[in-house]
Amino acid sequence: MTARTPLWPILTDPLLRQNPVTLQILGICSALAVTTSLATAITMCVSLTVVVTLAAGLISTIRRHIPDSIRLIVQIVIIASLVIVIDQVLQAYFAEISRTLSIFVALITTNCLVLGRTESFARHNAPLPAMTDAFGNGLGYSLILVIIGGLRELFGQGQLLGRQVLPLAEEGGWFTPLSLMLLAPSAFFMLGGLVWAIRSIRPEQAEVPEHMPPRAEPAE
């Protein structure tokens, strides 16, 4: 039991308190590109979580045998091999989604989140905590992606997972799709708002101002 207690915070910390996307600025590249609909966002989340968990497990298992000078290359090769497997699986069984994701599955290889976790955590820890940490970070990433993907699909097309939720104005309903939601800028706005929301709930995450305004002289 004593060995199991420290795993829980490792798993839950990355969800809000140490969220990889909103606090550590890791893995944003792919996070925004695939969130035009919920289905692609979920596929991406699952692929990334699988890759990061397996990569952390593998790297932490062989961590004592990797020479320090070539560790980056070893890590990238392991990650790239896992990504190729995922990519082939997606192409074989989910051809439709694989086409919408185009090169973004392949780009998991260079996703800073994966490399960041293997480099900073898996390299120094036993396989079980390493995989827990990676899984938690995968979940934290997924949380953000699902929120953004869901909102964008809901307001951009009035759909969730391809099912019409809000009745469209053209078909007698009241909802007019906001086409801006499907374009790139809205993802940035939404992520900015999300960061703001999380940091308002947890004020300790707010960044220290670089510049303090000169204190106003008390009026005489």
Add this chain to the structure above:
Amino acid sequence: MSELWPLFLRATFVENMPLSFFLGLCTFLALSRRPETAMGLGLAMILVLGVTVPLNKIVYDAVLAAGAWGWAGLPEIDLSYLSLIAFIGVIAATVQLIEMLTDRYLPAVHAAFGVFLPLLTVQCAILAGSLFMVERQYSLAESAVFGLGAGTGFAIAVVMLSAVRSRLAYADLPAGLRGLGITFIFTGLLSLGFASFALMAAE
């Protein structure tokens, strides 16, 4: 020649890597605090993309593409699923080579690149350049122009963002919005501006 210039403009503005495709955002956001660092990063991006995309094109055609081994009597071999590992290898080697060469012959340039050059090995935009090149089946000249254009687009965007961010340091913002939050929102505005290039291209 007449087709290369539009391709360059297209890669620079319409298909801007960070603002339209969200590629390379990690470095884009992390290193855009000061205009000086952003310049270094932008230059390194132009150089690395300009070199690796045509290089990967050569590697892809010679080794990986379907039927590339036809001359050896193995026409049915298709190694394109290995392109990820091959591209990463080429990029890592190129980055290392550029670093060693500039360190030896152009120390001033090397100092300007700073720590960014090694970081670019794992930059999504660089790998994406090569992957797009395969997906869109560019010729060798086209891929070189595409690489240079994509790098230029990244450099322009990152320098613009850093100029604004160095000003934003003096703004009185709500605590939660400070830093990352406002940067995202501002990047969104920039991206909105670049989206209008796409409209212009469509006309």
